[in-house]
Amino acid sequence: MKHIYAIGVGLIGGSLAKDIKKHNPEVVIHGISRKDTTLNTALELGLIDRKATLDDIVNADLVIVSIPVDATVKLLPTILDKISDKGLVVDAGSTKEAICKAVENHPKRRNFLAMHPIAGTEHSGPTAAVEGLFIGKTNIVCEVEKTTFKLQEKALKLFSDIGMRMRYMNPVEHDRHIAYVSHLSHISAFMLGKTVIDKERNERDIFDMAGSGFASTVRLAKSSPEMWTPIFEQNKTNVIETLEEYINNLNHFKELMKDDNFEAIFNEMKNTNHIKDILNGIH
Structure with missing residues (x-):
């Protein structure tokens, strides 16, 4: 995976970006946010390499969605509309049932992997991002069978490499x-x-x-x-x-x-x- 797009570069998105970049220096991290000031801060902190927009994700190998769960439900279908057939979208939301339902009938459902990395602090925003946040932490993956195998395999290895252990569960549970x-x-x-x-x-x-x-x-x-x-x-x-x-x-x-x-x-x-x-x- 060469081009990774982070939609949301706060605590979770920023920390994922830091760890992925550390283990994969060749990866280019593109940041997407509603606020340009957030992206400027993320650039200054080295969390992302470039600013981007939603239209740019057609070029993405991986899109990581780390925004409030209500915004994820609204935005996820549009993100899947724009992703290429070879790209994968993952979300890091703390709820899973509503998010999975939002795209259950989407024609590119196979390009989405629902997950919840159980890690974090009480802080928020790009300045809250920390290296090593996910070491030893559990990543709950839901409805893995609905995601194209080759895509999920690459993503799960990426997250395993930064220290997470995978656990599989259905969204309701x-x-x-x-x-x-x-x-x-x-x-x-x-x-x-x-x-x-x-x-x-x-x-x-x-x-x-x-x-x-x-x-x-x-x-x-x-x-x-x-x-x-x-x-x-x-x-x-x-x-x-x-x-x-x-x-x-x-x-x-x-x-x-x-x-x-x-x-x-x-x-x-x-x-x-x-x-x-x-x-x-x-x-």
Whole structure:
């Protein structure tokens, strides 16, 4: 793959561009964005080699779409209209069902690979791009059987070479599982931040007492609302289900507190400590 076009050169798109370029110096990275200032920054940072437009992707070997998921749903059919028969389009969206449905009947569906590299930080924009972001990270690939084999083979090798491991899943299951392990985490962080900010209006010293535990827990509340609101909208049903279960657990914990049942609270926390063994097994 010689010519790679990055539609969106923020945290994910920019980091992919950095790692791909590091492992494939001969590749030319073309950047596409609604904002020329974003492309100028990406050029200055060395994330891309050239600016481009949507019409240029007829020349692309690979197009990486890393924009908010609502924009992906709208733009993806147009991108596939423009891609050549030898080119491949991949997306990096955190939801997959709506994106896959948007192109399920497109005549060039075979030129699209749906994926979700599970990596990132709370930062956004080209300056957030970091080298090595995807080392050891899981890349969820959906409906791989609908993509031309030779094209998917090249792309998956490209992503494997920068350190990602592949996992295959259907879009519905992906969205259901990711609601628990990613989307709920972000909502929890946003609402924890909101709760503390609301309280801080009356108690100005509260942030003086905030330690590393609070900082690490609320870190995701710094994430981009422009990116996360469309994710919650597209995965609404699954997110509501996770929220209902989460709220039930919070209410249960509150009732144990009211009843002074701290033995039960101890046991709940002790049992939940098992999550460290699960995560160690995964990572």
